[in-house]
Amino acid sequence: MKTYLNHIGTFATTGILTTALFIGCQSTEYPDPQPATGASTNQARFLFVNAAPGAPALNFLVENNQAGQSVAYGQNSTGYTAAQAGTIQLRARAASGNIGGVLGSNDILFRAGATNQNNFAAAANTNYTVFVTDTLNRPRPATSGGTNLGGPQFLVVTDNLTAPSAGNVGVRFFHLAPDAPAVSVRLQPQATGQTTPTFLNRAYRAISTGSGTTAVNFASFTQVPAGTYTVQVFTGATIPATANPALSQSVTLEAGKLYTLYARGLVRGTGGNTLGLGQIIHN
């Protein structure tokens, strides 16, 4: 009898404990995720330009992936490099040795700063031209708590690569000569009877002016007839009636193409760093 009851006890215990385990426990309740089935298609594209007088040849990286190798001063990377859209890092590194100057062995980083989280946000399906501007010895700004290290820095503009209408080209202009005052630019057509496009009052590194309805985006391409032009760069807010341009250079603009022209170099520059006109063909 006692053994019998003993067995009952054992069975009851085992049974109840097992039942408790199975009916008692529930799974956690989480919905099924809907993960992405492929890589992101939201991409941005980048073209890099070395416009920093005195800078060595640079390697450009987007999220530390190669986007342009050994781009010398006045040159740009070959074509656009696609990269993930969103909050990403842009980097320029000396192709060999150090960048030097204020940065020393540091790289040029977008909004440089060791812990800066507010990196550049690239919009999806958008093309960017990224310039490296400024001299190697641009001093570090005195702003308290600022993350700008001084030396060369990035300038990013958005590119609308819509092809110009037949027989036309798209042109835009940026002022990237660090020690020059604001400039005004005239494209003097070498053929007769054509319009004379101008880009007035362009401050150093300015990419737009005005705001609201009067805003002018310097990154927009202006359509002009294809042809050969003399690009005349004057200092000042307007094209002077009589004055020699600070810079004058002939360019041939082919129909259907998009051009960025930029003033580079230094007013007091010598050798390769004298004032010059940079040219980028986007398509």
Next chain:
Amino acid sequence: MSKKLPRFRAAFLLLGSMLVVMLGSSGAWAQGVTTSSISGLVTDANGEGLPGATVVAVHTPSGTRYGTTTNTSGRFNLPAVRIGGPYRITVSYVGYQEQVREIVSAELNTPVAADFRLAEEGRQLTEVVVTSQRGGVIDSERTGVATNFKRENFERLPTISRSFTDFSTLTPQAGPGFSFGGRSNLYNNFSIDGSTSNNVFGLSALPGGAAGTPISVDAIDQLNVSISPFDVSQGSFTGAGVNAVTRSGTNEFQGSVYGFYRNQNFVGRNVEGQRQEQLNFNFYNVGGRLGGPIIKNKLFFFVNVEQERQADPAVLFPVGGTNSQGQPFQQTAARADLERLSTFLQNTGTNKPWTFDPGSLGTFDQLTQNFKFLAKINWNINDQHKLVVRYNQLNAFRDTPPSNSGGFTSAPPGGRQNNNNAIPFQYSWYRQNNNLQSIIAELNSTFGNKFANNLQVGYTAFRDFRQAGGGAETPNFPLVDIVGPNGNTLTSFGAEAFTPNNRLDQDVIQVNDRFDIFLGKHTVSLGTANEFYKFYNAFTPQIRGVYQYNSVDDFINNVTSPSAANAPTQYALQYSAVPGTPVPTAEFSAAQLGFYAQDNINLTRTFRLTAGIRLDVPTYDDSKLLRNVVTDTMRFAGGEQIRVNQLPRTNYLWSPRIGFNWDVLGNRSLQIRGGTGIFTGRVPFVWLSNQVSNNGVFFGTVLRQGQANNANFPFNPDPAAYVPQLTGEPGVPLAPTFTINATTPNFKFPQVWRTSFGVDKTLPGGWIATFDAVYSKDINAVFIRDANLAEPVGTLAGDGRPIWGNASGTAGVNPPFDRRINDRIVQALVLDNVNRGYSLSMTAQIQKRFARGLEGSLAYTFTDSKDVNAQSASTAGSLYTGQAIVTSPNQPNLSYSNNLIPHRVVGFIQYRMEYLNFLATTVSLTYQGQTRGNYSYVYGGNPNNEGISNNDMIYVPRNQNEVILVTTNAADTRTTQQIWDQLNAFIEQDPYLSKRRGQYAERNGAYLPWQHLVNLRLLQDVFTNVGGKRNTIQLSVDVQNLLNLLNSNWGLAQSAARTNLLNFVGYETPNTNTAATTGRPIYSFAEQSQNVALSNPFINNLTLASRWQLQLGLRYIFN
């Protein structure tokens, strides 16, 4: 409200009349939770019950007599006998030989069974059956799950903190932080001698906060941890009921004087071979106890006094200090500025008629101190009536550095607390005081052999308040934060932002009565358990204003010649918006009335059934609450209206319970026991108080950011200088945006349906094996929702979870997209019930308790506990935002509980040996093996945009396509591929994440590694007998984490390396003001350090948790 007050009164009247009825009927006896009981059967030689036999039990140390006669079936009951022993029981009956039996002790809540078989006069009983036994594991009144600790455990088991929680944690079902069975530690009921000693307000699980427990272990006689008592007289918890019963005086004077000490030389320095810095500290605990007779056999006293103090250095980064690379701290570099500031504040000058003493910048002792006193009187009025009165008090405080919080605005950069950039002046510290006084009287009465009564009346006053650092008066001066040259806060002085007026008074009155009727096989109990609470809570953050300056110079110049250039960069003030009330307080009262009836039936000699029902009636008085005319007119989610001036309606919570105990073989070698029923607890009252103070009308705010906005508002030493003119109506003008807290009108206290089943079996050699299973299902669990949170506006691409719109912060902008339903309301947090959640724990235990010498226990417990809200925070905000979620914070997912320890092994062994007639040695070891806790893998930031950071559980990607990763910062040199490779490797080696690929991580789904914690106590006694009393000198050594002492690789505690595994940095396409993003979220996976991948989910905890600690003690005992 007008409807509720009469209800409150009606409940009072009902209780009152019931008490009158019970006291008026010349009652009976009772078994309270402070006592034990003795019961049994008296038979003749043939086994026939002997009615009318006289039974007298004497508690021999105190001469306390308990007498009764057997009933018609020969049974007797001595309820409510003093715990301890020995007892001498005498049974006599005319014509039969008197029989005397001695039993060793009667233990708390575990009755003694003593059966007697009497022989007729002149005849020799052929067989003497001794079936009495001391209460223990196997006894007929044990139905649910409970663990008892007795005086020898307190005297012999290791405790370095000298806290009873060191013992309660040896309960197999115990979890972290005084929690049990995976449930929140705020759901326990802790009582001393039956009087509620919980922090019922619930800012911490136990009163005394960080500064100490309310009672000395030297004053405790027995401690009982009940998880599932099916006796309906026990209530007010859905976690565990923990009851400490204090020592009582006896006929012999007994006492002890003791002291314990440790300092920085008594702790280990090595964790896995790594040497750690150890700051100097010292700790002592000294005290004494004395018990004895006032009138022998009649009136006894017991007193205990104890003082405990720990001193730590307050300043770890002094002015003049340097870091490990030899670079000076910011405060070292700015020494001259700080000295100039101190001088400037303390002296008058041009345009500065006032002076202010900010306190010192030098180091001082950061004290944690408490004083405990307990006095108890036991009065044996006569054989029928025994009265116990106990008083205890705690005065505890702890010095605390100023809070780093910015309150309603941004925090000071780098924080105010002493670090390598900042050093606050001494008087901007604060001292948190936690005082309590408690008195309880208990009257146990018997009336014939039919009735018993137990009456408990108690009053406890909790007084928590703050002072300035070192115990000074909080200065009537604003708080000033000054930023140093490197952009981090350099120093702070003035009144700590959260200290002025900070005060919590709690008054708890208890009236309990239990009336037992003994009817043959039935014991019927009727009773009432009532608690009346009164709360007064003042919390006025930033009421004296907080200024922030860019430099010491700016502050000084702003005082002497204010200008825009030296203006404060920020000024924040919270002021009382209630006219005529400079300090708005949350004042309310509540009561929990309980009534019960129970029948305890001995169905057969071996089967006992307990069936009872309890009614709990929580009721609230909200007559002092203020209306909010603005929110009264608002409509929240689903059209809900919220009245911040209304507390929940009175409701009726029924708790039927049934329990059984079956002595299967009739010889107490195999016992099956269990039961099922409902347990009703209470919520920490702070959850209700949150509503009283966060009603939107108490405070208005002034916030001026930027020097330009402060140009015309220079520093003013008068905290009230910038309080705006009030309109005369409470809360008008309201702050532009604010949060309200509320409770649903039909909110119910938590209830669980708890079922337990246990088996105890004696094994050869005196061992007892026990199996216990407890299952609790939440009937009314608590969760909190934001009634002002709009519906999600879309689904997060590449993930699937809902996402919300931005908060516009201004009225009327894109209402369909705004995540706030009412733009002025930041959150409308409503306390509500949910019926999901459960916990299951199963324990296997073996134990052996010899009469002398050796005693040991080893238990393994499996626990599973899931809930939808951890319910373990005090503020509504933390309760709401503290849940890691995947879907909506208003529809939390069922997941693992915060306190869940799935597997736990706990054991102890103690051995005492006396030798040479003057020496005794005691060795005891405890072992606890368990995970250090669980945690959730969440995203840093707020990818679902519902307004709460760091609460969104990660999706564990299967491949690189499923997650968009970018660099962590500008310095990060990893390519996208390298980042993924590091993340993939981390997931692969993580024991949790590797099994969770393709799914969301679960709340508390990941576990820390096990820690094996062995503690040791060694006692060496030298004793001598003088005048019949033993005098003992006892040396003690307590070692915590003995394994680490033996080998620095052992006893290791580890923490999670990073729970915010991935950091949300943005979407592929941003949110606009009219539409949710359609882009996928982008994350960063940071390295452990530059160029070092995060590759291990766990890091060594280098604090004392991983290191051995030792404490020496010296004690003199006489008894």
